[in-house]
Amino acid sequence: MNELEQTGLAAMRDCWITGGPTFDLAPAAWKEIAxxxxxDERERRLLAIAAQVLDIGLRPAAPKVLKRRPPLxxxxxxxxxxxxxxxxxxxxxxxxxxxxxxxxxxLVASRGFVLHPMDWMPAVSDQNSPDVYAPWIDWQAGxxxxxxxxxxxxxxxxxxxxxxxxxxxxxxxxxxxxxxxxRMLIETKAPGEVAEVRxxxxxLMRFGLTLEDAPFLKSLSTDRSGKVRELAGRLLxxxxxxxxxxxxxxxxxxxxxxxxxxxxxxxxxxxxxxYTPAKxxxxxxxxxRAELFExxxxxxxxxxxGATEPEIIGAWQFGADNNADILIARMxxxxxxxxxxxxxxxxxxxxGGKPAMFVVHLTPRLDxxxxxxxxRSILKETNYLGVISLAEGxxxxxxxxxxxxxxxxxxxxxxxxxxxxxxxxxxxxxVLETMxxxxxxxxxxxxxxxxxxxxxxxxxxxxxxLRLNAALTEQSSGTDT
Amino acid sequence: MEFDxxxxxxxxxxxxxxxxASKLTKRSNWPRLExxxxxxxxxxxxxxxxxxxxxVVVDTSDHGYKCTCPSRKFPCKHTLALMWIAATAPAxxxxxxxxxxxxxxxLGRRRKTTPQAAGPMPGAAxxxxxxxxxxxxxxxxxxxxxxxxxxxxxxxxxxxTRSAVSAALDELDQWIADQLRLGLSGFVDASSERCRRIAxxxxxxxxxxxxxxxxxxxxxxxxxxxxxxxxxxxRELGKLVxxxxxxxxxxxxxxxxxxxxxxxxxxxxxxxxxARQVESHWEVxxxxxxxxxxxxxxxxTWLLDLKSATPQFALLLDYFPASAGRxxxxxxxxxxxNARLVFYPSRAPLRALVAERIxxxxxxxxxxxxxxxxxxxxxxxxxxxxxxxxxxSPLILPPGAISLDDRGTAWWQADDDPHGIxxxxxxxxxxxxxxxxxGAAAALWNxxxxxxxxAQSRFGRLDLS
Numbered sequence: 001m002n003e004l005e006q007t008g009l010a011a012m013r014d015c016w017i018t019g020g021p022t023f024d025l026a027p028a029a030w031k032e033i034a035x036x037x038x039x040d041e042r043e044r045r046l047l048a049i050a051a052q053v054l055d056i057g058l059r060p061a062a063p064k065v066l067k068r069r070p071p072l073x074x075x076x077x078x079x080x081x082x083x084x085x086x087x088x089x090x091x092x093x094x095x096x097x098x099x100x101x102x103x104x105x106x107l108v109a110s111r112g113f114v115l116h117p118m119d120w121m122p123a124v125s126d127q128n129s130p131d132v133y134a135p136w137i138d139w140q141a142g143x144x145x146x147x148x149x150x151x152x153x154x155x156x157x158x159x160x161x162x163x164x165x166x167x168x169x170x171x172x173x174x175x176x177x178x179x180x181x182x183r184m185l186i187e188t189k190a191p192g193e194v195a196e197v198r199x200x201x202x203x204l205m206r207f208g209l210t211l212e213d214a215p216f217l218k219s220l221s222t223d224r225s226g227k228v229r230e231l232a233g234r235l236l237x238x239x240x241x242x243x244x245x246x247x248x249x250x251x252x253x254x255x256x257x258x259x260x261x262x263x264x265x266x267x268x269x270x271x272x273x274x275y276t277p278a279k280x281x282x283x284x285x286x287x288x289r290a291e292l293f294e295x296x297x298x299x300x301x302x303x304x305x306g307a308t309e310p311e312i313i314g315a316w317q318f319g320a321d322n323n324a325d326i327l328i329a330r331m332x333x334x335x336x337x338x339x340x341x342x343x344x345x346x347x348x349x350x351x352g353g354k355p356a357m358f359v360v361h362l363t364p365r366l367d368x369x370x371x372x373x374x375x376r377s378i379l380k381e382t383n384y385l386g387v388i389s390l391a392e393g394x395x396x397x398x399x400x401x402x403x404x405x406x407x408x409x410x411x412x413x414x415x416x417x418x419x420x421x422x423x424x425x426x427x428x429x430x431v432l433e434t435m436x437x438x439x440x441x442x443x444x445x446x447x448x449x450x451x452x453x454x455x456x457x458x459x460x461x462x463x464x465x466l467r468l469n470a471a472l473t474e475q476s477s478g479t480d481t
Numbered sequence: 482m483e484f485d486x487x488x489x490x491x492x493x494x495x496x497x498x499x500x501x502a503s504k505l506t507k508r509s510n511w512p513r514l515e516x517x518x519x520x521x522x523x524x525x526x527x528x529x530x531x532x533x534x535x536x537v538v539v540d541t542s543d544h545g546y547k548c549t550c551p552s553r554k555f556p557c558k559h560t561l562a563l564m565w566i567a568a569t570a571p572a573x574x575x576x577x578x579x580x581x582x583x584x585x586x587x588l589g590r591r592r593k594t595t596p597q598a599a600g601p602m603p604g605a606a607x608x609x610x611x612x613x614x615x616x617x618x619x620x621x622x623x624x625x626x627x628x629x630x631x632x633x634x635x636x637x638x639x640x641x642t643r644s645a646v647s648a649a650l651d652e653l654d655q656w657i658a659d660q661l662r663l664g665l666s667g668f669v670d671a672s673s674e675r676c677r678r679i680a681x682x683x684x685x686x687x688x689x690x691x692x693x694x695x696x697x698x699x700x701x702x703x704x705x706x707x708x709x710x711x712x713x714x715x716r717e718l719g720k721l722v723x724x725x726x727x728x729x730x731x732x733x734x735x736x737x738x739x740x741x742x743x744x745x746x747x748x749x750x751x752x753x754x755x756a757r758q759v760e761s762h763w764e765v766x767x768x769x770x771x772x773x774x775x776x777x778x779x780x781x782t783w784l785l786d787l788k789s790a791t792p793q794f795a796l797l798l799d800y801f802p803a804s805a806g807r808x809x810x811x812x813x814x815x816x817x818x819n820a821r822l823v824f825y826p827s828r829a830p831l832r833a834l835v836a837e838r839i840x841x842x843x844x845x846x847x848x849x850x851x852x853x854x855x856x857x858x859x860x861x862x863x864x865x866x867x868x869x870x871x872x873x874s875p876l877i878l879p880p881g882a883i884s885l886d887d888r889g890t891a892w893w894q895a896d897d898d899p900h901g902i903x904x905x906x907x908x909x910x911x912x913x914x915x916x917x918x919x920g921a922a923a924a925l926w927n928x929x930x931x932x933x934x935x936a937q938s939r940f941g942r943l944d945l946s
Contacts, residue, residue, distance in 0.1 A: 013712070016661055016664070019662055019663050020662065022661075041654075043662075044654060045722070047657070048722040048723045048726070049719075051715055051719020054712050054715055054719075054928070060903060063892070066903060068882055068884045068915070071917070071918060074939060079940065084579075086579065086580070090585040090589060116941065117916075118911065118913060458519060458521040459522055460588075461588055471579070
């Protein structure tokens with residue numbers, strides 16, 4: 001198209017927008033085509049020419065500024081085979097929330113695969129997905145630059161070469177191997193970061209926490225962020241350092257909390273101290289007690305009674321008040337020492353019964369062996385199967401067929417599936433979804449057969465994760481038992 | 482498989498359904514029949530009257546079912562036929578290790594009911610498989626005079642239709658002239674009302690296809706930024722002028738008749754010796770399902786010929802009433818199959834029917850190398866040379882990437898593009914796509930927006946439709 005035609009088209013376009021004949025404005029060659037027809041026909045002919053010129057003659061021009069994102073990093077492990085993607089998408093669709101979706105992703109990662117980025121992407125704030133996805137989290141965060149995960153060790157000098165998620169993973173690893181070096185890095189770099197990042201960095205101190213970390217954590221009592229101060233206080237409490245909770249609107253919250261616990265004695269010959277939750281008179285009291293349990297530290301509560309952490313856990317009367325049991329379990333998980341956490345988990349699992357289920361609140365801090373013991377205890381007990389879905393931080397793909405046949409879990413599942421209680425059946429759907437995450441490949445396949453024989457429809461969506469698990473045999477990590 | 486003919490008899494809504502189902506039990510009607518015994522599922526694809534086969538899945542444990550056909554009978558004849566085959570020829574079903582996406586999709590959405598005993602259902606006594614198997618006695622042999630009368634009536638109807646369409650195009654011409662006189666600014670603002678009015682008039686005058694196209698102009702304009710709409714209006718109305726002129730010069734041209742009045746039936750296309758036939762391997766690039774203002778849902782399935790040296794496409798197009806509810810997709814994007822397609826005769830053949838599905842082809846491989854695609858819009862220009870009234874052109878784009886402008890609109894741009902061409906993309910783009918270099922991309926270009934269908938990348942095939 002020549003310049004005259006362009007000018008003519010622009011004038012005709014303006015004229016048509018407002019309305020009116022354009023014949024006089026048309027380029028000469030176009031006028032010739034429009035010919036000597038009626039005025040309306042001439043306009044239509046010119047319109048047809050203009051339409052084709054706009055469609056073919058003019059090309060869309062690129063805007064001056066077009067921003068391209070950095071390339072999405074290709075992750076090291078192989079991508080899930082194409083044939084399994086429909087099953088994976090079905091499992092992701094069935095997973096009701098982000099936590100359950102991460103469980104699907106974790107199961108796949110445990111078998112040595114990563115997901116296709118169009119099937120699932122971690123959120124920027126994701127801290128629970130497998131470490132292998134750190135480069136994608138950093139990419140999501142929109143970090144510009146070249147390197148995503150340098151191979152060299154994280155140091156003060158190359159700190160900025162690591163993107164946040166990669167740095168978080170490197171620091172967590174470092175805390176496990178060289179806790180002091182990691183602490184010094186955090187100590188040097190954290191003050192320059194914003195509160196949110198500072199909080200995430202201090203949170204990493206929980207790995208390999210020792211008394212050597214206490215001075216640094218104490219120094220955080222003057223941090224600008226209330227959340228950082230609170231977290232540092234929790235970590236100090238885990239080390240046995242007494243703190244003082246803030247922002248609970250009372251002079252001595254520990255004393256107030258202690259008033260909700262009755263100290264007593266039991267036994268005729270050897271008098272033993274007992275700690276029993278006091279009877280509450282109103283929902284307001286219940287709420288206040290929950291607030292206090294949430295904000296006070298275990299070590300301070302123990303000290304209030306002149307006891308140690310092991311003493312207060314050992315003498316706590318579990319079973320007297322379920323809500324109080326849950327609250328103290330959460331308190332131990334948040335601020336108890338490692339020894340207190342394991343003591344409480346071991347005690348509850350050994351005693352069995354309903355209180356054993358409160359270990360679920362401790363799972364984020366339990367070692368792998370104890371987590372498995374806990375899961376097995378739930379399966380053996382069978383009365384509280386639903387708790388299995390609430391446990392956090394459990395590894396994928398280890399639960400063997402023996403674990404299911406040792407107790408009464410299979411008969412219990414068969415009974416519920418064959419029953420008519422819809423609520424119970426929905427509970428089984430949840431349990432089967434969790435089993436899909438926990439079981440080995442072989443166990444997943446056998447469990448599908450078992451529950452289908454019991455009456456679960458073979459195509460039930462609750463079996464999707466089990467089916468994915470059973471199909472995920474390649475790149476197996478060798479955990480099948 | 483847990484079917485017997487009594488169960489099917491009981492499930493059938495009426496005797497007519499059983500009769501229709503019996504005609505569909507021929508193996509040749511079912512390019513695909515598969516089963517997964519572990520999940521107690523059977524499924525298949527039945528070649529119905531549409532260009533897409535209908536997809537049917539049945540849960541043999543509780544007799545739950547789903548078919549993609551628009552029938553309002555439940556179960557439909559396709560479902561009954563699938564059950565019938567399961568009952569009488571279970572060996573027809575090939576064992577499948579996994580279930581296709583569309584089956585999974587149905588499983589995820591369905592609500593399970595308690596399995597019911599296959600006892601007699603109300604009304605079951607009134608239906609009979611035996612009766613359905615009786616030969617159809619309704620067909621009466623016509624005598625020669627009757628044939629002549631029928632053909633004369635057909636010729637009369639065709640002549641009436643042509644006169645009506647001609648009058649419709651006269652009205653359209655006048656309407657376009659009016660819009661130009663009143664100003665396109667006002668037309669853009671009131672396009673919904675004005676287009677509806679002329680579309681209704683065109684329907685009255687038997688220019689049904691053209692009416693449907695005009696009815697969609699407002700939504701196509703509204704999909705653009707306000708400053709782009711006048712140019713888009715010029716393109717839309719200008720193409721209508723060209724189409725009307727083309728029809729006037731060749732009113733019997735099948736392509737033009739199809740675009741202005743009504744389309745041929747499936748049977749007419751299959752029987753047409755001039756219809757181009759291509760047997761090849763096809764990949765489902767993607768699907769577009771749009772609800773139109775006339776109450777129909779258009780379901781477009783775009784296919785790529787994997788054996789052609791140059792990019793060749795096919796479009797399977799079906800319409801069904803929106804009131805029939807959501808339909809499952811007939812094909813999953815990425816599916817590959819070997820099939821003989823029959824194209825509707827036209828200057829740039831695109832719309833097609835699956836005449837024969839020969840089998841599946843392994844998915845996952847890259848597209849053929851179509852050589853260096855210098856100008857991404859060359860195919861558009863070539864298509865418009867022959868048929869300037871067409872709106873959408875399928876394209877294979879060379880390696881490129883998606884970028885954002887300062888208003889957040891996504892653009893496709895070729896790598897190291899010497900032409901400075903960037904094409905704006907319709908709708909929102911998945912943010913993940915902004916970080917993926919596209920090896921090649923398949924898309925539809927309508928002169929203003931690019932509608933991405935699929936792409937190749939280092940992460941494998943990307944489904945973008």
